[in-house]
Amino acid sequence: MNLSEASQQRLELLSQDSLKRTLLPCPLDQRISDFSSNDYLCLSQRPEIIEAGHACARQYGAGATGSRLLSGNLDCFEQLESQVAQFKNAESALVFSSGYQANASGLAALLDKSLWGGTVGGTVGGTAPLVFTDRLNHASLHHACQLAGIRQIRFRHNDMAHLAELLAKHAESTQPKIIVTETVFGMEGDLLPVEQLAEIALVHKAVVYLDEAHATGVWGPNGRGLGAVKHPDIDALKAMGHWIVMGTFSKAVGVSGAYIACSEIFKQYLVNRCTGFVYSTAPSPFVIGAVARALEIIPQMETERTALHLAAEQLRGQVHALGFDTGLSNTHIVPLVVGSAEACLELKSHLQQAGIRTSAVRPPTVPPNAARVRLALNTGHSDELYSQLLECLQQWKRRA
Ligand SMILES: Cc1ncc(COP(=O)(O)O)c(C=O)c1O
Numbered sequence: 001m002n003l004s005e006a007s008q009q010r011l012e013l014l015s016q017d018s019l020k021r022t023l024l025p026c027p028l029d030q031r032i033s034d035f036s037s038n039d040y041l042c043l044s045q046r047p048e049i050i051e052a053g054h055a056c057a058r059q060y061g062a063g064a065t066g067s068r069l070l071s072g073n074l075d076c077f078e079q080l081e082s083q084v085a086q087f088k089n090a091e092s093a094l095v096f097s098s099g100y101q102a103n104a105s106g107l108a109a110l111l112d113k114s115l116w117g118g119t120v121g122g123t124v125g126g127t128a129p130l131v132f133t134d135r136l137n138h139a140s141l142h143h144a145c146q147l148a149g150i151r152q153i154r155f156r157h158n159d160m161a162h163l164a165e166l167l168a169k170h171a172e173s174t175q176p177k178i179i180v181t182e183t184v185f186g187m188e189g190d191l192l193p194v195e196q197l198a199e200i201a202l203v204h205k206a207v208v209y210l211d212e213a214h215a216t217g218v219w220g221p222n223g224r225g226l227g228a229v230k231h232p233d234i235d236a237l238k239a240m241g242h243w244i245v246m247g248t249f250s251k252a253v254g255v256s257g258a259y260i261a262c263s264e265i266f267k268q269y270l271v272n273r274c275t276g277f278v279y280s281t282a283p284s285p286f287v288i289g290a291v292a293r294a295l296e297i298i299p300q301m302e303t304e305r306t307a308l309h310l311a312a313e314q315l316r317g318q319v320h321a322l323g324f325d326t327g328l329s330n331t332h333i334v335p336l337v338v339g340s341a342e343a344c345l346e347l348k349s350h351l352q353q354a355g356i357r358t359s360a361v362r363p364p365t366v367p368p369n370a371a372r373v374r375l376a377l378n379t380g381h382s383d384e385l386y387s388q389l390l391e392c393l394q395q396w397k398r399r400a
Helices: 003-016 028-033 047-060 075-087 099-111 139-148 160-169 194-203 232-239 264-273 285-300 302-321 341-353 383-399
Strands: 092-096 130-134 153-155 177-182 207-211 243-248 258-262 333-339 359-361 371-376
Touching (some): 028 383, 047 075, 047 285, 075 258, 092 099, 092 264, 099 243, 099 264, 130 160, 139 177, 153 160, 160 194, 177 194, 194 207, 194 232, 258 264, 302 333, 302 383, 333 341, 341 359, 341 371
Parallel strands (some): 130 153, 130 177, 177 207, 207 243
Antiparallel strands (some): 333 371, 359 371
16 A cells, blocks of 8 residues: 555545544635634734734844754844743743644653653663643643653543542652643633642642643733732742743734743753754744734733633523533633534534634544534624624524
8 A cells, every 4th residue: 555545545534433624714804703713812913913023023034044052042032031931920931933842842851751860970860750641631742741751640631639639649659740731721611720730739749831822811810821820839839940831822922932931940951952942943033023012912901801701601601591512611712512523513514604613623632522613712703793603503503
């Protein structure tokens, strides 16, 4: 069998299970009725952010020309990193070209056993850490564990009692303990009980690695994410360097790229040992300029955040009344859990016929029989659009 035949066969199998994915055009004039975009604060279209990107590119060039360790360490990166550290209430920060890259390589560097062994007679030792992960963590976090050769100890989704129980089972172990989770789950749309997590982590002196991809800009004090919450246990973990917060610039920030906010010493470790940093060209200066401006604007968007959270609450009430299941959602991400992949594609296409764009989320992104149409609300959605959406959902329920 040649590669073309093998690929064809694999795609046919995916098709049979309604799991084949296809790239569809995203016409700009349909943005207004788009519930599939993660541009939660509609910042991707803000003229002053676009202009700030242009200004930075005019000053530094369209590209960074190399890894930061070679020709690429422009001072705009250093400035943005200070800004991000301040925004996240952290000592330091490092920027990356994408969230996937930050997680896959940054988390893998944290889990690397050579970090944890200390030195034995001048040679770096090695102690594999015990890694406790939420069952519904993003693919990039799983990828990091695979890269590091770690067997994950998985706790039930957002179940802090289960996490505490698993940590207690390993209380006698001298291996370092690391907890990896998200603060807003992208497919469930629910919030991490961050203070409870910090309390448990502190008891076990565990390192916490948080993914704030969907929280940055939308949740936490002034949109700084849940990792920026003020709490004595979080402060104690920070003092140990045990509070590491990753987030993206690709969702509510409206641009692209990502950060890891952490202690200065861990940043220096990443600069040396994180392959996605060492062996990759730094992000474009356009991105850096645009992100810097967006981070200035975000803390001032409290009115928009409040309206977004209210819209999500109202929508949940309205779709429940129609008989839809929104799972665990308590954020601006509202999934309509329909079960089978077929039903999910049908509902998505029914909404698409009315010009409403949504995403069909199917296994393996979500567990089997938990396929869902994901509604990501943003500050640009109008009351008319919500009424139209509800009307379409009502029609679908009547037909189903
Ligand atoms: C939870 C989570 N982490 C990381 C990423 C990756 O971020 P990026 O799209 O910037 O690569 C995503 C994106 O879908 C995500 O949902």
